Amino acid sequence: MPRMPLGLVPxxxxxxxxxxxxxxxxxxxxxxxxxxxxxxxESFSLAPWRALFDQPGIWRSAMLSLASGLVxxxxxxxxxxxxxxxxxxxxxxxLIQRLVSPLLALPHAAAAFGxxxxxxxxxxxxxxxxxGLTGWERPPDLLIVQDPWGLSLMAGLIIKEIPFLLxxxxxxxPQIEPARRVAMARSLGYRPTVAWLKVVxxxxxxxxxxxxxxxxxxxxxxxxxxxxxGPTLPPTLAVSILTWFGDPDLSRRFMASAGAILQLGVTLxxxxxxxxxxxxxxxxGRRWIERGxxxxxxxxxxxxxxxxxxxxxxxxFVGLGGLAxxxxxGFWRFPSALPDSLTWLHWQRALPSLGGPVLSSTIIAVVAxxxxxxxxxxxxxxxxxxxxxxxxxxWLLYLPLIVPQVAFLFGxxxxxxxxxxxxxxxxxxxxxxxxxxxxxxxxxxxxxxRLDPRWSQVALSLGVTRGSTFRRVRLPMLLAPLLTAMAxxxxxxxxxxxxxxxxxxxxxxxxxxxxxxxxxxxxRRVIGVWAMLQACLPLAGxxxxxxxxxxxxxxxxxxxxxx
Amino acid sequence: xxTRLIATATPIALVLSSSALAAPSPSDWQAxxxxxxxxxxxxxxxxxxxxxxxxxxxxxxxxxxxxxxxxTQVKLDDTSAAVSRVLAEKSAGNLDDGSxxxxxxxxxxxxxxxxxxxxxxxxxxxxxxxxxxxPEHNPEVVTDFTLPTQGYESPWGKAQITFYHDSDQVPxxxxxxxxxxxxxxxxxxxxTYPRIPDFTGSTFLKQVLIALSDDPEALYSPVAESDFxxxxxxxxxxxxxxxxxxxxxxxxxxxxxxxMRSLMADGELDLAFTFTPSEPAAAVADFExxxxxxxxxxxxxxxxxxxxxxxxxxxxxxAGAMAVxxxxxSPEAQAHKQSLEVWGDRSVxxxxxxxxxxxxxFASPEENPSLLPAGALGQTLQEPHPSWMNALQDAWQTRxxxx
Numbered sequence: 031m032p033r034m035p036l037g038l039v040p041x042x043x044x045x046x047x048x049x050x051x052x053x054x055x056x057x058x059x060x061x062x063x064x065x066x067x068x069x070x071x072e073s074f075s076l077a078p079w080r081a082l083f084d085q086p087g088i089w090r091s092a093m094l095s096l097a098s099g100l101v102x103x104x105x106x107x108x109x110x111x112x113x114x115x116x117x118x119x120x121x122x123x124x125l126i127q128r129l130v131s132p133l134l135a136l137p138h139a140a141a142a143f144g145x146x147x148x149x150x151x152x153x154x155x156x157x158x159x160x161x162g163l164t165g166w167e168r169p170p171d172l173l174i175v176q177d178p179w180g181l182s183l184m185a186g187l188i189i190k191e192i193p194f195l196l197x198x199x200x201x202x203x204p205q206i207e208p209a210r211r212v213a214m215a216r217s218l219g220y221r222p223t224v225a226w227l228k229v230v231x232x233x234x235x236x237x238x239x240x241x242x243x244x245x246x247x248x249x250x251x252x253x254x255x256x257x258x259x260g261p262t263l264p265p266t267l268a269v270s271i272l273t274w275f276g277d278p279d280l281s282r283r284f285m286a287s288a289g290a291i292l293q294l295g296v297t298l299x300x301x302x303x304x305x306x307x308x309x310x311x312x313x314x315g316r317r318w319i320e321r322g323x324x325x326x327x328x329x330x331x332x333x334x335x336x337x338x339x340x341x342x343x344x345x346x347f348v349g350l351g352g353l354a355x356x357x358x359x360g361f362w363r364f365p366s367a368l369p370d371s372l373t374w375l376h377w378q379r380a381l382p383s384l385g386g387p388v389l390s391s392t393i394i395a396v397v398a399x400x401x402x403x404x405x406x407x408x409x410x411x412x413x414x415x416x417x418x419x420x421x422x423x424x425w426l427l428y429l430p431l432i433v434p435q436v437a438f439l440f441g442x443x444x445x446x447x448x449x450x451x452x453x454x455x456x457x458x459x460x461x462x463x464x465x466x467x468x469x470x471x472x473x474x475x476x477x478x479x480r481l482d483p484r485w486s487q488v489a490l491s492l493g494v495t496r497g498s499t500f501r502r503v504r505l506p507m508l509l510a511p512l513l514t515a516m517a518x519x520x521x522x523x524x525x526x527x528x529x530x531x532x533x534x535x536x537x538x539x540x541x542x543x544x545x546x547x548x549x550x551x552x553x554r555r556v557i558g559v560w561a562m563l564q565a566c567l568p569l570a571g572x573x574x575x576x577x578x579x580x581x582x583x584x585x586x587x588x589x590x591x592x593x
Numbered sequence: 594x595x596t597r598l599i600a601t602a603t604p605i606a607l608v609l610s611s612s613a614l615a616a617p618s619p620s621d622w623q624a625x626x627x628x629x630x631x632x633x634x635x636x637x638x639x640x641x642x643x644x645x646x647x648x649x650x651x652x653x654x655x656x657x658x659x660x661x662x663x664x665t666q667v668k669l670d671d672t673s674a675a676v677s678r679v680l681a682e683k684s685a686g687n688l689d690d691g692s693x694x695x696x697x698x699x700x701x702x703x704x705x706x707x708x709x710x711x712x713x714x715x716x717x718x719x720x721x722x723x724x725x726x727x728p729e730h731n732p733e734v735v736t737d738f739t740l741p742t743q744g745y746e747s748p749w750g751k752a753q754i755t756f757y758h759d760s761d762q763v764p765x766x767x768x769x770x771x772x773x774x775x776x777x778x779x780x781x782x783x784x785t786y787p788r789i790p791d792f793t794g795s796t797f798l799k800q801v802l803i804a805l806s807d808d809p810e811a812l813y814s815p816v817a818e819s820d821f822x823x824x825x826x827x828x829x830x831x832x833x834x835x836x837x838x839x840x841x842x843x844x845x846x847x848x849x850x851x852x853m854r855s856l857m858a859d860g861e862l863d864l865a866f867t868f869t870p871s872e873p874a875a876a877v878a879d880f881e882x883x884x885x886x887x888x889x890x891x892x893x894x895x896x897x898x899x900x901x902x903x904x905x906x907x908x909x910x911x912a913g914a915m916a917v918x919x920x921x922x923s924p925e926a927q928a929h930k931q932s933l934e935v936w937g938d939r940s941v942x943x944x945x946x947x948x949x950x951x952x953x954x955f956a957s958p959e960e961n962p963s964l965l966p967a968g969a970l971g972q973t974l975q976e977p978h979p980s981w982m983n984a985l986q987d988a989w990q991t992r993x994x995x996x
Contacts, residue, residue: 068684069709087995152859169861171782173841262788262845263994273790276673279701279983280680280709361880364860373880379643383650447685452692535678535692536667537635544640547668551641552851553881554858 036415039408044426046405047464050442051429055294057441061287069280078284082292085285087264092296094180094260095267099250099300102184104307106191107242109342110199111234112335115226122336127200129343133193134518135568136346137525139545140561142186142258144349147356147554149182150175152364154352160365169364176262183260187249189346192339195241201476202237206230221328223335228319241472243301244431250300251293251434254527254546267293271436286440294437301432350565357558376555383544384563390455391524391540391567398459399519402467403512409471410478411500414486427471430464435528443532458538461529462522470519477511510579517575521568541567617912619719622919625912626660632913633663636902637675638697640668641851644875648936651929656920662913667693672702679711679905691907695914699900700738700792703746704979706903713904715744716915722922723747725951727943733899734941738976739813746901747918750930751939753890753897753970754796756866757873757963761885763863769892770804774831776864777838783863785840785847785856789989793850793868798985799977800896802828812977816984825988836993843993858882870970871937874963888965894972899941928954933961939970 060066064075082088117123133141148154152169160166175182208230215225235242256266264270271293274286356362360371409424442461451457481504489499505512527542536543545560617625634656640646646666653664669675675696682691698706706712717723726734726748734748735741758766767776777784787794803809805827811819836843840862847853854872856862858881867873876882902921904914920926924947927940944952 066684068680086991090995150859152856152861169859171841171861173845176845178844257848262848276671276677277790280676280705283677283680359880361883363858363883371880375879379647383646444681444685447681447687450687452690531674536637536669536674537665537692539668544668547640547670548643549641550639550670550849550851551643552849552853552855553643553879554855555879555881556643 036408036412039405039412040424043405043409043424043467047430047467048426050445050460050464051433051438053445054438054440054442055433057444058287058290058437059441061284062291063288064284066284066287069283071284078288081282081285082288085264085270088267088270091264091267091270092292094264095250095293095296096300096303098180098184098187098252098256098260098266099246099297100303100307102187102191102249103242103245103304105184106188106195106245109188109192109335109338110195111227111231112331113196113339114199114203114335115223115230116332116335118222126336126339126343127196129347130193130196130339132569132572133190133343133346134197135521135565135572136190136350137521137542137564137568138186138190138252139254139258139525139527139542139549140350140353140565141190141346142255143549143557143561144353145182145186145189145345146175146258146349147352148345148349149185154348157365157367166365175259178261178263180261180266183256183266184249185345186255186259187252189342190255191245191249192342195238195245196339198238198241198472199234201473202234203230205237205476205480206233208234219324221325223328223332224324224326227331232315232319237476240428243304244428244468244472246300246304247297247432247434250297251436253436258549267296268434268436275436275440290434290437290440293434297432297434297437350561353558353561355558356554357562359555359558376559380556380559380563387539387541387544388563388567390538391542394455394459394462394530394538394540395520395523395567395571397455398462398466398523399470399516401459402463402470402519403474403516405467406471406474406515407478407512410475411504414478414483415496424471428468431468439528439532446533455534455538458530458534461533462526465526465529466519466523469522470515473518474511474515477508481507509582510575513575513578517568517571520571524564524568617915619716619915622719622721625915628912629910629916630661632910633665634694634910634913634917635665635667635692636695636697636914636917637667637669637672637678637693639670639672640666641670641849644936645938648930648938651935652917652920652926655926656917660916660920662916664917672696672698676702676706676711679706679907680709682907683709683711688907690909691905693905694908694910695917696903696905697749697900698746698903699898700976701979701982703737703742703901703903704740706905707740707745711906712745713906713908713911714746716904716911717742717747717918718744720747720915720919720922722919725922725924725942725947727946730946731941731943733973733975736899736975737901738898738979738982740979742901746903747922748899748901748941749918749921749927750900751897751941752868752900753870753939753973754793754800754866754868754895755870755873755888755890755965755970756864756895757857757882757886757888758864759857759883759885760887761883766864766889768889770801770831774835774838777835780863781838782840782842784838784865785843785853785862786866787849787853788846789993790986791849793853793866794846795982795986796868796896797866798828798832798989799981800891800974801831802985803896803974803977804891804893805831812981813975815978816980821984821988825985828985829988829992832989832993854881869938870965871933874933874961875937877963882963884963886963888963888969890965890969890972894974896976897970897973898976924951924954931955933964 061071062078064071064073064077151172151174156169211229212222212225215229251268253268253272256269260266260269271286271289274282274289357376358372358374359369360373362369446457485503486499489503525542527546530538530540530543541564545564548556548560617628619625638649649666656662656664675693679691679693728735767773786797789795802825806824808824811824847856850867853865854876857865873882873886873888877884877886902918904911908914924942927942930936930938931940944955
């Protein structure tokens with residue numbers, strides 16, 4: 031295999047991801063300081079910032095974004111670690127793990143719609159309990175969904191971030207051999223859950239730090255979930271920015287750009303605050319560990335770990351079930367627990383317009399994922415052949431996960447416009463690649479780096495070429511993690527709204543853009559139909575990722591990988 | 594003679610070569626249709642209602658069959674997204690190959706696009722079917738929120754604020770703005786309006802303002818010409834009194850008119866309103882609202898307006914877009930749109946002046962208890978000047994956001 035192209039891969043990746051990101055940021059920065067000639071902004075000024083800070087509730091918006099980034103991450107990480115600490119290999123643990131994994135494929139918007147329908151005063155839970163338990167004949171006038179403190183928003187995000195952090199942790203765990211660490215601690219008299227928290231977590235955290243930071247950045251700048259579950263008077267910063275960018279009063283775009291830069295600042299502040307929290311927890315944690323308590327709190331910790339993750343997972347599933355039910359519901363008035371009748375009307379009506387978006391989504395997701403996988407494998411293979419040092423520059427790969435989408439995508443749309451690139455599937459695929467590639471890399475790299483190098487060494491010593499070793503030994507052995515990474519990539523691509531809408535000029539309609547457009551019509555039955563579709567498509571990818579290795583290696587049990 | 598000809602021809606040639614290079618002249622209609630053949634028109638239209646989307650799908654099939662023009666709906670969650678896109682294209686120097694060919698538009702979006710010079714025109718007065726609207730007798734088809742359209746947009750439908758309620762829950766709904774406040778006090782938590790800056794919510798503010806203002810005339814000229822605080826004081830007094838009795842005590846508002854309908858469907862509200870008079874009846878047919886749903890219009894009339902289609906200055910398919918705009922005005926397309934099974938959006942054609950064969954397309958009004966009674970839309974209040982919309986939205990947000 032020729033060496034040159036492989037060497038070019040890391041710089042190519044960096045160029046592909048960082049170039050557009052920087053260009054987009056600059057095109058947000060210029061109007062933020064008053065420069066946008068097309069709108070008559072010929073000179074630099076601070077007017078956009080003054081306008082921004084004059085917006086009612088702007089500081090509250092920013093604080094909401096900051097808080098939702100930090101609280102979401104702290105709670106989901108806490109739940110994941112507590113659960114992992116409490117795992118003892120029972121049937122319940124296996125069931126929970128098996129339930130959580132497919133949730134990774136569930137698009138954020140679908141999960142948010144599901145949760146909203148579950149907890150609303152006229153939602154599924156209230157219907158199940160009414161009027162019998164509550165005495166409510168009419169929905170109570172309670173502010174639950176879109177509460178001003180953003181609690182329902184955080185709950186919706188936590189439901190979705192738990193699977194992500196759990197899978198990232200599971201991928202990293204084998205490296206630090208938790209079983210041996212715990213065994214050692216147990217022999218010193220520590221109870222299992224306490225032992226896990228004291229000897230495994232300190233070693234595990236550095237390995238999952240990057241995904242954790244990505245969660246902070248995402249949760250502090252998310253748009254779709256915040257639109258469905260987030261507060262409204264004022265909304266979170268990212269949602270406000272989106273509204274300003276879309277305002278028919280075109281002069282507001284200057285202020286919107288300033289807002290985009292402020293969002294970048296808020297996300298950075300959240301990351302910084304997290305770093306401060308890390309220091310604090312490290313200090314307190316060390317004291318806790320050194321104190322040497324062996325059993326205190328073991329049972330409650332274990333109970334908390336299992337019940338919290340179960341609660342989050344069940345909420346997602348029941349909410350989704352509620353959406354499925356609404357999509358076939360006839361008239362369904364509060365407080366009936368079930369619809370008066372069932373009808374396929376809403377599905378039938380959606381059917382003629384399903385084909386195009388489903389096909390578009392699939393094509394874009396498959397192509398973006400294939401390119402991303404190819405690049406990720408090439409970069410990892412290069413790293414492998416060079417020895418184990420990861421290229422420093424590849425850290426830049428994760429920039430698109432840290433920089434908020436609203437901060438640079440609008441600018442990027444202007445850049446592609448001025449380059450005369452017509453909005454096509456190609457451009458959208460390129461836009462998706464910005465987000466698919468980091469996630470594919472993130473999911474694949476651990477497995478790839480962990481694969482015992484002696485397998486290749488044996489092959490090489492048998493006289494097989496490097497290329498052939500890669501194709502005939504490493505690739506087949508990595509099939510299961512490779513397919514999982516691809517499924518993650520597809521799920522990420524299918525869930526993208528802003529990049530599809532902005533780079534595709536709205537002409538490329540995917541299940542997600544369609545779902546968002548129809549959601550603005552407020553018909554919950556139609557939303558149910560599209561949310562189900564949106565959820566099923568990536569799920570198909572995950573089913574394939576789990577099923578294919580078993581099919582291909584049906585005669586070699588050791589190659590099937592763990593689900 | 595020759596010099597005079599050159600003198601007049603040169604500026605025209607300059608104009609043609611600078612901006613309107615490929616723009617076909619609508620005065621030669623056959624040439625427009627010839628040029629339109631084979632074009633694909635990207636129509637940016639709000640996509641929140643599957644019934645509207647289905648109608649646009651029907652337009653696509655008709656246009657393909659008759660004129661060999663393909664119509665692709667770009668479904669928006671907000672029309673301003675299309676305005677933003679055309680603007681982004683202009684700022685990037687894309688002057689003749691834009692991605693938007695036709696926009697469903699009116700009001701402040703139209704005003705913004707005209708002001709930024711983002712529209713192609715004038716074109717609509719030369720569309721063959723435009724004469725059927727008889728603009729000289731129906732000034733609303735050439736006026737958009739008090740602004741003359743000047744041929745830069747073509748009408749295709751009519752909307753008017755219509756209230757609806759479940760007659761089993763509320764047999765006697767309030768019939769005017771003052772009665773509404775009393776009703777809300779007696780029925781706390783059962784009424785609300787969409788969160789500003791939503792279109793339907795902003796219209797509610799204007800409706801209240803017109804009903805309570807001592808000087809409603811001021812609303813029909815630019816806001817800068819009057820004392821805003823003075824004119825709007827009755828509105829804020831009213832809202833301050835109303836909010837504590839609204840759904841969620843006025844601490845939260847639904848995001849849009851359709852979301853308000855969804856709350857009606859859940860039984861959270863008892864009274865709501867929409868900009869599409871046929872929406873309640875359609876929602877009954879979709880199992881969303883109970884069959885006991887009834888519609889009505891406030892005494893003294895409600896705000897109504899005409900919605901239009903416009904063509905961006907940089908559309909590469911202007912001929913196709915004009916062909917679509919003209920087809921939308923045909924008696925057949927207007928009648929199909931007005932039928933309740935399809936969409937129920939009212940026609941902009943002047944039915945009294947249509948000839949016998951054209952009128953046959955329009956079926957006699959259907960009997961449907963959830964629909965407005967015939968003649969209820971007789972009293973239409975005209976939309977104020979678009980500058981009021983922004984001013985009211987800003988004032989509302991300063992007053993009620995982040996409190």
